[in-house]
Amino acid sequence: MDKIINIEDVKWIKGGQEILKDINWMVKSGEHWAVLGLNGSGKTSLLNIVTGYNYPTMGDVTILDTTFGKASIPEMRKRIGVVSTALERFDATLNNQTVEDIVLSGKFSSFGIYQEVTDKDRRKAESIMADLRLDYLHGKYYRTLSQGEKRRAIIGRALMTEPDLLILDEPCSGLDILSREDVLGITESIKERESHLIYVTHHIEEITDVITHVLLMKDGEAVVSGKKEDVLTSENLSDIYKTPVKIHWENKRPWLSISSK
Template sequence: MDKIIDIQNVKWVKSGQEILKDVSWSVNKGEHWAVLGLNGSGKTSLLNIVTGYNYPTMGHVTVLDTTFGKASIPEMRKRIGVVSTALERFDATLNNQLVEDIVLSGKFSSFGIYQEVADGDRANAESIMYDLRLDYLKGKVFRTLSQGEKRRTIIGRALMADPELLILDEPCSGLDILSREDVLSITQNIKKRHSHLIYVTHHIEEITEVITHVLLMKDGEVVTCGKKEDVLTSSNLSDIYKVPVKIHWENKRPWLSISDK
Protein backbone atom coordinates (compact mmCIF):
# COMPACT_ATOMS: atom_id res chain seq x y z
CA MET A 1 0.00 0.00 0.00
CA ASP A 2 1.85 3.07 -1.30
CA LYS A 3 -1.07 5.51 -1.02
CA ILE A 4 -2.89 5.94 2.28
CA ILE A 5 -5.46 8.28 0.70
CA ASP A 6 -6.16 8.74 -3.00
CA ILE A 7 -8.91 11.23 -3.89
CA GLN A 8 -9.36 12.19 -7.52
CA ASN A 9 -11.73 14.81 -8.99
CA VAL A 10 -14.20 14.55 -6.12
CA LYS A 11 -17.30 16.69 -5.96
CA TRP A 12 -19.82 16.61 -3.13
CA VAL A 13 -23.21 18.25 -3.46
CA LYS A 14 -25.62 18.75 -0.56
CA SER A 15 -29.12 20.18 -0.96
CA GLY A 16 -28.18 21.41 -4.41
CA GLN A 17 -25.08 23.24 -3.18
CA GLU A 18 -21.63 22.17 -4.33
CA ILE A 19 -19.64 21.86 -1.08
CA LEU A 20 -16.51 20.22 -2.51
CA LYS A 21 -15.43 21.22 -6.02
CA ASP A 22 -13.19 18.93 -8.05
CA VAL A 23 -10.92 18.00 -5.12
CA SER A 24 -7.84 15.83 -5.74
CA TRP A 25 -5.47 14.81 -2.94
CA SER A 26 -3.06 11.92 -2.30
CA VAL A 27 -1.34 10.94 0.94
CA ASN A 28 1.60 8.59 0.47
CA LYS A 29 2.98 6.11 2.97
CA GLY A 30 5.22 7.81 5.52
CA GLU A 31 3.67 11.27 5.12
CA HIS A 32 1.92 13.28 7.85
CA TRP A 33 -0.39 16.06 6.70
CA ALA A 34 -1.99 19.22 8.01
CA VAL A 35 -5.21 20.44 6.38
CA LEU A 36 -5.58 24.22 6.63
CA GLY A 37 -8.42 26.57 5.83
CA LEU A 38 -10.94 28.97 7.29
CA ASN A 39 -14.16 27.73 8.86
CA GLY A 40 -16.44 26.74 5.99
CA SER A 41 -13.57 26.05 3.61
CA GLY A 42 -14.53 22.36 3.24
CA LYS A 43 -12.10 20.75 5.71
CA THR A 44 -14.74 18.81 7.66
CA SER A 45 -16.59 17.79 4.48
CA LEU A 46 -13.32 16.41 3.10
CA LEU A 47 -12.73 14.45 6.33
CA ASN A 48 -16.22 13.01 6.12
CA ILE A 49 -15.40 11.78 2.62
CA VAL A 50 -12.14 10.18 3.86
CA THR A 51 -13.94 8.38 6.69
CA GLY A 52 -16.86 7.31 4.48
CA TYR A 53 -19.56 9.29 6.29
CA ASN A 54 -20.12 11.37 3.16
CA TYR A 55 -20.15 9.64 -0.21
CA PRO A 56 -18.79 11.63 -3.16
CA THR A 57 -21.33 12.86 -5.68
CA MET A 58 -18.66 12.43 -8.32
CA GLY A 59 -15.05 11.23 -8.44
CA HIS A 60 -12.80 8.44 -7.18
CA VAL A 61 -11.87 7.71 -3.53
CA THR A 62 -9.55 5.03 -2.16
CA VAL A 63 -8.58 5.04 1.52
CA LEU A 64 -6.33 2.35 3.03
CA ASP A 65 -6.69 0.25 -0.13
CA THR A 66 -10.49 0.47 0.17
CA THR A 67 -12.02 1.78 -3.05
CA PHE A 68 -15.40 3.36 -2.42
CA GLY A 69 -18.16 1.43 -4.14
CA LYS A 70 -16.08 -1.75 -4.30
CA ALA A 71 -15.27 -2.64 -0.67
CA SER A 72 -16.63 -2.40 2.88
CA ILE A 73 -16.56 1.12 4.32
CA PRO A 74 -17.36 -0.05 7.91
CA GLU A 75 -14.34 -2.38 7.83
CA MET A 76 -12.18 0.50 6.61
CA ARG A 77 -13.35 2.72 9.49
CA LYS A 78 -11.98 0.20 12.00
CA ARG A 79 -8.49 1.14 10.73
CA ILE A 80 -9.02 4.88 11.27
CA GLY A 81 -8.85 6.79 14.54
CA VAL A 82 -10.69 10.12 14.79
CA VAL A 83 -10.39 12.75 17.52
CA SER A 84 -12.78 15.67 17.30
CA THR A 85 -14.37 18.14 19.71
CA ALA A 86 -17.65 16.52 18.63
CA LEU A 87 -16.74 13.64 20.98
CA GLU A 88 -17.31 15.99 23.92
CA ARG A 89 -20.99 15.04 23.72
CA PHE A 90 -19.95 11.79 25.44
CA ASP A 91 -18.41 13.60 28.45
CA ALA A 92 -21.36 12.74 30.68
CA THR A 93 -20.72 9.05 29.98
CA LEU A 94 -16.98 9.39 30.56
CA ASN A 95 -17.00 11.63 33.62
CA ASN A 96 -16.89 8.87 36.25
CA GLN A 97 -14.56 6.54 34.35
CA LEU A 98 -10.87 6.05 35.08
CA VAL A 99 -8.41 7.46 32.55
CA GLU A 100 -6.81 4.07 31.91
CA ASP A 101 -10.23 2.50 31.23
CA ILE A 102 -11.11 5.23 28.74
CA VAL A 103 -7.85 4.62 26.85
CA LEU A 104 -8.45 0.86 26.99
CA SER A 105 -12.03 1.23 25.69
CA GLY A 106 -10.64 2.32 22.33
CA LYS A 107 -9.77 -1.32 21.68
CA PHE A 108 -13.48 -2.13 21.65
CA SER A 109 -14.79 1.13 20.11
CA SER A 110 -16.91 1.62 23.23
CA PHE A 111 -17.21 4.23 25.98
CA GLY A 112 -16.64 1.86 28.86
CA ILE A 113 -15.28 -1.66 29.47
CA TYR A 114 -17.99 -4.29 29.07
CA GLN A 115 -15.96 -7.42 28.31
CA GLU A 116 -12.94 -9.33 29.51
CA VAL A 117 -9.66 -7.59 28.79
CA ALA A 118 -6.49 -9.46 27.81
CA ASP A 119 -3.24 -8.71 29.62
CA GLY A 120 -1.68 -7.66 26.31
CA ASP A 121 -4.36 -5.01 25.82
CA ARG A 122 -3.74 -3.60 29.30
CA ALA A 123 -0.01 -3.49 28.56
CA ASN A 124 -0.69 -1.65 25.29
CA ALA A 125 -2.89 0.89 27.09
CA GLU A 126 -0.13 1.52 29.64
CA SER A 127 2.40 1.97 26.82
CA ILE A 128 0.15 4.52 25.11
CA MET A 129 -0.34 6.40 28.37
CA TYR A 130 3.42 6.51 28.86
CA ASP A 131 4.05 7.72 25.30
CA LEU A 132 1.41 10.46 25.65
CA ARG A 133 2.63 11.44 29.13
CA LEU A 134 -0.65 10.34 30.67
CA ASP A 135 0.79 7.78 33.08
CA TYR A 136 0.60 10.23 36.00
CA LEU A 137 -3.19 10.27 35.56
CA LYS A 138 -3.62 6.56 36.23
CA GLY A 139 -6.36 6.05 38.83
CA LYS A 140 -7.93 9.48 38.23
CA VAL A 141 -11.48 9.94 36.97
CA PHE A 142 -12.15 11.85 33.78
CA ARG A 143 -14.20 14.68 35.33
CA THR A 144 -11.23 15.80 37.45
CA LEU A 145 -8.96 16.39 34.45
CA SER A 146 -8.12 19.67 32.76
CA GLN A 147 -9.40 20.23 29.23
CA GLY A 148 -5.94 19.49 27.84
CA GLU A 149 -5.67 16.25 29.82
CA LYS A 150 -9.12 15.21 28.62
CA ARG A 151 -8.15 15.85 24.99
CA ARG A 152 -4.93 13.84 25.37
CA THR A 153 -6.88 10.98 26.97
CA ILE A 154 -9.24 10.86 23.99
CA ILE A 155 -6.24 10.80 21.64
CA GLY A 156 -4.89 7.86 23.66
CA ARG A 157 -8.24 6.12 23.26
CA ALA A 158 -8.04 6.59 19.47
CA LEU A 159 -4.53 5.09 19.39
CA MET A 160 -5.61 2.00 21.32
CA ALA A 161 -6.98 0.40 18.13
CA ASP A 162 -3.56 0.86 16.44
CA PRO A 163 -5.09 2.94 13.61
CA GLU A 164 -3.24 3.13 10.34
CA LEU A 165 -4.71 6.61 9.86
CA LEU A 166 -5.23 9.04 12.76
CA ILE A 167 -7.31 12.17 12.13
CA LEU A 168 -7.06 14.99 14.68
CA ASP A 169 -9.81 17.47 13.82
CA GLU A 170 -8.99 20.79 15.51
CA PRO A 171 -7.83 19.00 18.69
CA CYS A 172 -6.67 22.28 20.28
CA SER A 173 -9.98 24.10 19.83
CA GLY A 174 -10.99 25.84 23.07
CA LEU A 175 -7.72 25.09 24.88
CA ASP A 176 -5.53 27.67 26.60
CA ILE A 177 -1.94 28.03 25.40
CA LEU A 178 -0.49 25.63 28.00
CA SER A 179 -3.05 22.91 27.23
CA ARG A 180 -2.55 23.48 23.51
CA GLU A 181 1.20 22.95 23.75
CA ASP A 182 0.59 19.80 25.83
CA VAL A 183 -1.60 18.38 23.08
CA LEU A 184 0.79 19.42 20.31
CA SER A 185 3.78 17.86 22.06
CA ILE A 186 2.25 14.39 21.89
CA THR A 187 1.96 14.47 18.10
CA GLN A 188 5.69 13.79 18.02
CA ASN A 189 5.06 10.40 19.67
CA ILE A 190 2.27 9.43 17.28
CA LYS A 191 4.81 8.88 14.51
CA LYS A 192 6.51 6.16 16.59
CA ARG A 193 3.26 4.19 16.64
CA HIS A 194 3.27 3.92 12.81
CA SER A 195 0.04 5.85 12.34
CA HIS A 196 -0.32 8.33 9.49
CA LEU A 197 -1.44 11.66 10.90
CA ILE A 198 -3.97 14.06 9.37
CA TYR A 199 -4.08 17.22 11.48
CA VAL A 200 -6.91 19.66 10.72
CA THR A 201 -6.73 23.27 11.87
CA HIS A 202 -6.91 26.91 10.81
CA HIS A 203 -3.98 27.91 13.07
CA ILE A 204 -0.62 27.41 11.34
CA GLU A 205 1.33 27.63 14.61
CA GLU A 206 -0.12 24.20 15.47
CA ILE A 207 1.90 22.62 12.64
CA THR A 208 4.68 20.85 14.52
CA GLU A 209 7.86 19.27 13.22
CA VAL A 210 6.19 15.88 12.67
CA ILE A 211 3.97 17.33 9.89
CA THR A 212 5.62 16.82 6.50
CA HIS A 213 2.96 18.08 4.07
CA VAL A 214 0.14 20.62 3.97
CA LEU A 215 -3.14 20.87 2.07
CA LEU A 216 -4.66 24.37 1.73
CA MET A 217 -8.43 24.70 1.17
CA LYS A 218 -10.66 27.65 0.32
CA ASP A 219 -14.34 27.71 -0.62
CA GLY A 220 -14.51 23.95 -1.14
CA GLU A 221 -11.46 23.75 -3.37
CA VAL A 222 -7.82 22.74 -2.98
CA VAL A 223 -5.67 25.85 -3.42
CA THR A 224 -2.38 23.93 -3.31
CA CYS A 225 -0.77 21.00 -1.53
CA GLY A 226 2.69 19.54 -1.06
CA LYS A 227 5.69 19.73 1.26
CA LYS A 228 5.03 22.18 4.06
CA GLU A 229 8.07 24.35 3.30
CA ASP A 230 6.81 24.86 -0.27
CA VAL A 231 3.14 25.38 0.58
CA LEU A 232 3.35 27.61 3.65
CA THR A 233 4.19 30.91 1.97
CA SER A 234 2.90 34.39 2.71
CA SER A 235 1.24 34.49 -0.71
CA ASN A 236 -0.59 31.17 -0.34
CA LEU A 237 -1.77 31.91 3.18
CA SER A 238 -2.93 35.42 2.26
CA ASP A 239 -5.05 33.71 -0.40
CA ILE A 240 -6.77 31.16 1.85
CA TYR A 241 -7.18 33.51 4.82
CA LYS A 242 -8.45 36.33 2.58
CA VAL A 243 -6.30 38.90 4.38
CA PRO A 244 -2.65 39.93 3.81
CA VAL A 245 -0.39 37.92 6.12
CA LYS A 246 3.31 37.26 6.64
CA ILE A 247 4.82 33.97 7.72
CA HIS A 248 8.02 33.28 9.60
CA TRP A 249 9.56 30.12 11.02
CA GLU A 250 10.73 29.71 14.59
CA ASN A 251 11.72 26.48 16.39
CA LYS A 252 10.76 24.57 13.21
CA ARG A 253 7.18 25.84 13.41
CA PRO A 254 5.44 28.43 11.19
CA TRP A 255 3.98 31.59 12.73
CA LEU A 256 1.65 34.15 11.23
CA SER A 257 1.23 37.89 11.49
CA ILE A 258 -1.00 40.36 9.69
CA SER A 259 0.78 42.29 6.98
CA ASP A 260 0.38 46.05 6.59
CA LYS A 261 0.58 45.72 2.82
Protein backbone atom coordinates in the same frame (compact mmCIF):
# COMPACT_ATOMS: atom_id res chain seq x y z
CA MET B 1 0.40 0.18 0.76
CA ASP B 2 1.93 3.10 -1.16
CA LYS B 3 -1.10 5.41 -1.04
CA ILE B 4 -2.93 6.06 2.22
CA ILE B 5 -5.43 8.48 0.63
CA ASN B 6 -6.13 8.87 -3.08
CA ILE B 7 -8.92 11.27 -4.03
CA GLU B 8 -9.42 12.09 -7.70
CA ASP B 9 -11.74 14.73 -9.20
CA VAL B 10 -14.15 14.54 -6.27
CA LYS B 11 -17.25 16.71 -6.05
CA TRP B 12 -19.74 16.60 -3.20
CA ILE B 13 -23.10 18.26 -3.69
CA LYS B 14 -25.66 18.71 -0.92
CA GLY B 15 -29.04 20.35 -1.33
CA GLY B 16 -28.06 21.50 -4.79
CA GLN B 17 -24.97 23.29 -3.47
CA GLU B 18 -21.49 22.22 -4.51
CA ILE B 19 -19.67 21.85 -1.18
CA LEU B 20 -16.48 20.22 -2.52
CA LYS B 21 -15.21 21.13 -5.98
CA ASP B 22 -12.89 18.94 -8.05
CA ILE B 23 -10.76 17.78 -5.11
CA ASN B 24 -7.52 15.96 -5.92
CA TRP B 25 -5.44 14.81 -2.96
CA MET B 26 -2.92 12.04 -2.45
CA VAL B 27 -1.29 11.03 0.83
CA LYS B 28 1.58 8.58 0.43
CA SER B 29 2.98 6.13 2.95
CA GLY B 30 5.24 7.84 5.48
CA GLU B 31 3.69 11.30 5.05
CA HIS B 32 1.94 13.30 7.78
CA TRP B 33 -0.39 16.04 6.65
CA ALA B 34 -2.03 19.18 7.98
CA VAL B 35 -5.28 20.35 6.38
CA LEU B 36 -5.54 24.11 6.74
CA GLY B 37 -8.33 26.54 5.97
CA LEU B 38 -10.89 28.94 7.40
CA ASN B 39 -14.13 27.72 8.92
CA GLY B 40 -16.43 26.80 6.05
CA SER B 41 -13.55 26.06 3.69
CA GLY B 42 -14.57 22.41 3.29
CA LYS B 43 -12.22 20.74 5.78
CA THR B 44 -14.94 18.84 7.65
CA SER B 45 -16.70 17.80 4.45
CA LEU B 46 -13.42 16.43 3.13
CA LEU B 47 -12.86 14.50 6.37
CA ASN B 48 -16.31 12.99 6.06
CA ILE B 49 -15.37 11.74 2.60
CA VAL B 50 -12.12 10.25 3.92
CA THR B 51 -13.93 8.42 6.74
CA GLY B 52 -16.74 7.24 4.48
CA TYR B 53 -19.55 9.15 6.16
CA ASN B 54 -20.11 11.21 3.01
CA TYR B 55 -20.08 9.56 -0.41
CA PRO B 56 -18.72 11.63 -3.31
CA THR B 57 -21.26 12.86 -5.85
CA MET B 58 -18.59 12.50 -8.51
CA GLY B 59 -15.02 11.23 -8.58
CA ASP B 60 -12.98 8.33 -7.22
CA VAL B 61 -11.89 7.70 -3.64
CA THR B 62 -9.51 5.06 -2.29
CA ILE B 63 -8.64 5.11 1.41
CA LEU B 64 -6.24 2.52 2.88
CA ASP B 65 -6.56 0.36 -0.26
CA THR B 66 -10.37 0.52 0.04
CA THR B 67 -11.94 1.82 -3.16
CA PHE B 68 -15.37 3.32 -2.56
CA GLY B 69 -18.06 1.28 -4.26
CA LYS B 70 -15.87 -1.82 -4.45
CA ALA B 71 -15.06 -2.69 -0.82
CA SER B 72 -16.45 -2.50 2.72
CA ILE B 73 -16.48 1.01 4.16
CA PRO B 74 -17.25 -0.20 7.75
CA GLU B 75 -14.16 -2.43 7.64
CA MET B 76 -12.08 0.53 6.42
CA ARG B 77 -13.30 2.68 9.32
CA LYS B 78 -11.86 0.19 11.81
CA ARG B 79 -8.41 1.21 10.57
CA ILE B 80 -9.02 4.94 11.14
CA GLY B 81 -8.87 6.78 14.45
CA VAL B 82 -10.66 10.11 14.79
CA VAL B 83 -10.26 12.67 17.58
CA SER B 84 -12.64 15.59 17.43
CA THR B 85 -14.19 18.09 19.84
CA ALA B 86 -17.50 16.56 18.73
CA LEU B 87 -16.69 13.71 21.14
CA GLU B 88 -17.33 16.12 24.02
CA ARG B 89 -21.01 15.14 23.78
CA PHE B 90 -19.99 11.91 25.56
CA ASP B 91 -18.50 13.77 28.54
CA ALA B 92 -21.33 12.71 30.87
CA THR B 93 -20.34 9.08 30.28
CA LEU B 94 -16.60 9.73 30.33
CA ASN B 95 -16.64 11.75 33.55
CA ASN B 96 -17.09 8.65 35.73
CA GLN B 97 -14.33 6.64 34.08
CA THR B 98 -10.63 6.46 34.89
CA VAL B 99 -8.07 7.49 32.30
CA GLU B 100 -6.83 3.92 31.82
CA ASP B 101 -10.39 2.65 31.20
CA ILE B 102 -10.98 5.41 28.64
CA VAL B 103 -7.82 4.38 26.78
CA LEU B 104 -8.81 0.68 27.02
CA SER B 105 -12.31 1.39 25.67
CA GLY B 106 -10.75 2.35 22.35
CA LYS B 107 -10.24 -1.35 21.61
CA PHE B 108 -14.00 -1.79 21.50
CA SER B 109 -14.87 1.61 19.95
CA SER B 110 -17.13 2.20 22.94
CA PHE B 111 -17.43 4.78 25.72
CA GLY B 112 -17.13 2.44 28.67
CA ILE B 113 -15.91 -1.15 28.92
CA TYR B 114 -18.55 -3.82 28.45
CA GLN B 115 -16.37 -6.70 27.26
CA GLU B 116 -13.58 -8.77 28.73
CA VAL B 117 -10.21 -7.03 28.96
CA THR B 118 -7.04 -9.13 28.83
CA ASP B 119 -3.73 -8.53 30.56
CA LYS B 120 -2.27 -7.88 27.12
CA ASP B 121 -4.85 -5.13 26.57
CA ARG B 122 -3.94 -3.52 29.89
CA ARG B 123 -0.24 -3.61 29.10
CA LYS B 124 -0.93 -1.98 25.76
CA ALA B 125 -3.01 0.77 27.37
CA GLU B 126 -0.25 1.38 29.91
CA SER B 127 2.31 1.67 27.10
CA ILE B 128 0.14 4.23 25.29
CA MET B 129 -0.35 6.21 28.50
CA ALA B 130 3.41 6.27 29.05
CA ASP B 131 4.05 7.44 25.46
CA LEU B 132 1.46 10.22 25.80
CA ARG B 133 2.78 11.23 29.24
CA LEU B 134 -0.46 10.17 30.90
CA ASP B 135 0.89 7.53 33.26
CA TYR B 136 0.90 9.99 36.18
CA LEU B 137 -2.90 10.12 35.82
CA HIS B 138 -3.39 6.41 36.50
CA GLY B 139 -6.56 5.99 38.58
CA LYS B 140 -7.70 9.57 38.03
CA TYR B 141 -11.24 10.22 36.82
CA TYR B 142 -11.84 12.04 33.55
CA ARG B 143 -13.88 14.76 35.28
CA THR B 144 -10.83 15.78 37.34
CA LEU B 145 -8.53 16.32 34.34
CA SER B 146 -7.52 19.56 32.67
CA GLN B 147 -8.76 20.16 29.13
CA GLY B 148 -5.34 19.28 27.71
CA GLU B 149 -5.20 16.05 29.69
CA LYS B 150 -8.69 15.13 28.48
CA ARG B 151 -7.66 15.60 24.84
CA ARG B 152 -4.57 13.45 25.34
CA ALA B 153 -6.68 10.73 26.97
CA ILE B 154 -9.04 10.71 23.97
CA ILE B 155 -6.05 10.52 21.61
CA GLY B 156 -4.79 7.56 23.65
CA ARG B 157 -8.19 5.92 23.22
CA ALA B 158 -7.92 6.33 19.44
CA LEU B 159 -4.46 4.71 19.43
CA MET B 160 -5.68 1.49 21.11
CA THR B 161 -6.73 0.07 17.74
CA GLU B 162 -3.33 0.87 16.20
CA PRO B 163 -4.98 2.87 13.40
CA ASP B 164 -3.24 3.15 10.06
CA LEU B 165 -4.69 6.66 9.79
CA LEU B 166 -5.25 9.01 12.74
CA ILE B 167 -7.27 12.17 12.15
CA LEU B 168 -6.94 14.95 14.72
CA ASP B 169 -9.74 17.40 13.94
CA GLU B 170 -8.89 20.73 15.61
CA PRO B 171 -7.70 18.95 18.78
CA CYS B 172 -6.48 22.22 20.33
CA SER B 173 -9.78 24.06 19.90
CA GLY B 174 -10.73 25.85 23.12
CA LEU B 175 -7.42 25.11 24.87
CA ASP B 176 -5.21 27.70 26.53
CA ILE B 177 -1.62 28.01 25.30
CA LEU B 178 -0.20 25.63 27.95
CA SER B 179 -2.77 22.92 27.22
CA ARG B 180 -2.30 23.41 23.49
CA GLU B 181 1.45 22.86 23.68
CA ASP B 182 0.81 19.83 25.90
CA VAL B 183 -1.35 18.27 23.17
CA LEU B 184 1.01 19.24 20.35
CA GLY B 185 3.92 17.73 22.24
CA ILE B 186 2.60 14.19 21.78
CA THR B 187 2.52 14.19 17.98
CA GLU B 188 6.01 12.70 17.84
CA SER B 189 4.87 9.60 19.73
CA ILE B 190 1.97 9.22 17.28
CA LYS B 191 4.48 9.18 14.44
CA GLU B 192 6.58 6.56 16.23
CA ARG B 193 3.52 4.31 16.49
CA GLU B 194 3.44 4.28 12.67
CA SER B 195 0.04 5.90 12.33
CA HIS B 196 -0.31 8.33 9.44
CA LEU B 197 -1.40 11.66 10.88
CA ILE B 198 -3.94 14.05 9.38
CA TYR B 199 -4.02 17.21 11.50
CA VAL B 200 -6.90 19.60 10.75
CA THR B 201 -6.73 23.21 11.90
CA HIS B 202 -6.95 26.86 10.90
CA HIS B 203 -3.99 27.86 13.12
CA ILE B 204 -0.65 27.41 11.36
CA GLU B 205 1.33 27.63 14.61
CA GLU B 206 -0.08 24.18 15.46
CA ILE B 207 1.85 22.64 12.56
CA THR B 208 4.73 20.93 14.35
CA ASP B 209 7.93 19.45 12.97
CA VAL B 210 6.20 16.05 12.61
CA ILE B 211 3.98 17.38 9.79
CA THR B 212 5.61 16.84 6.39
CA HIS B 213 2.92 18.10 3.99
CA VAL B 214 0.06 20.60 3.94
CA LEU B 215 -3.22 20.86 2.03
CA LEU B 216 -4.76 24.35 1.82
CA MET B 217 -8.56 24.55 1.50
CA LYS B 218 -10.62 27.54 0.37
CA ASP B 219 -14.32 27.71 -0.54
CA GLY B 220 -14.57 23.96 -1.07
CA GLU B 221 -11.45 23.72 -3.20
CA ALA B 222 -8.03 22.17 -2.61
CA VAL B 223 -6.02 25.26 -3.51
CA VAL B 224 -2.45 24.07 -2.95
CA SER B 225 -0.90 20.85 -1.61
CA GLY B 226 2.63 19.61 -1.16
CA LYS B 227 5.62 19.78 1.17
CA LYS B 228 4.93 22.23 3.98
CA GLU B 229 7.97 24.41 3.24
CA ASP B 230 6.70 24.93 -0.31
CA VAL B 231 3.02 25.42 0.56
CA LEU B 232 3.25 27.65 3.63
CA THR B 233 4.12 30.94 1.98
CA SER B 234 2.81 34.43 2.71
CA GLU B 235 1.20 34.51 -0.74
CA ASN B 236 -0.65 31.20 -0.36
CA LEU B 237 -1.84 31.93 3.16
CA SER B 238 -2.99 35.45 2.24
CA ASP B 239 -5.14 33.79 -0.40
CA ILE B 240 -6.83 31.19 1.81
CA TYR B 241 -7.23 33.55 4.78
CA LYS B 242 -8.57 36.27 2.49
CA THR B 243 -6.42 38.93 4.16
CA PRO B 244 -2.75 39.96 3.78
CA VAL B 245 -0.53 37.94 6.12
CA LYS B 246 3.15 37.27 6.61
CA ILE B 247 4.72 34.01 7.70
CA HIS B 248 7.95 33.37 9.55
CA TRP B 249 9.53 30.19 10.91
CA GLU B 250 10.73 29.71 14.46
CA ASN B 251 11.84 26.44 16.12
CA LYS B 252 10.77 24.59 12.95
CA ARG B 253 7.19 25.88 13.26
CA PRO B 254 5.40 28.47 11.12
CA TRP B 255 3.94 31.60 12.71
CA LEU B 256 1.58 34.15 11.23
CA SER B 257 1.16 37.90 11.50
CA ILE B 258 -1.29 40.23 9.81
CA SER B 259 0.36 42.38 7.18
CA SER B 260 -0.47 46.05 6.73
CA LYS B 261 -2.34 46.67 3.48
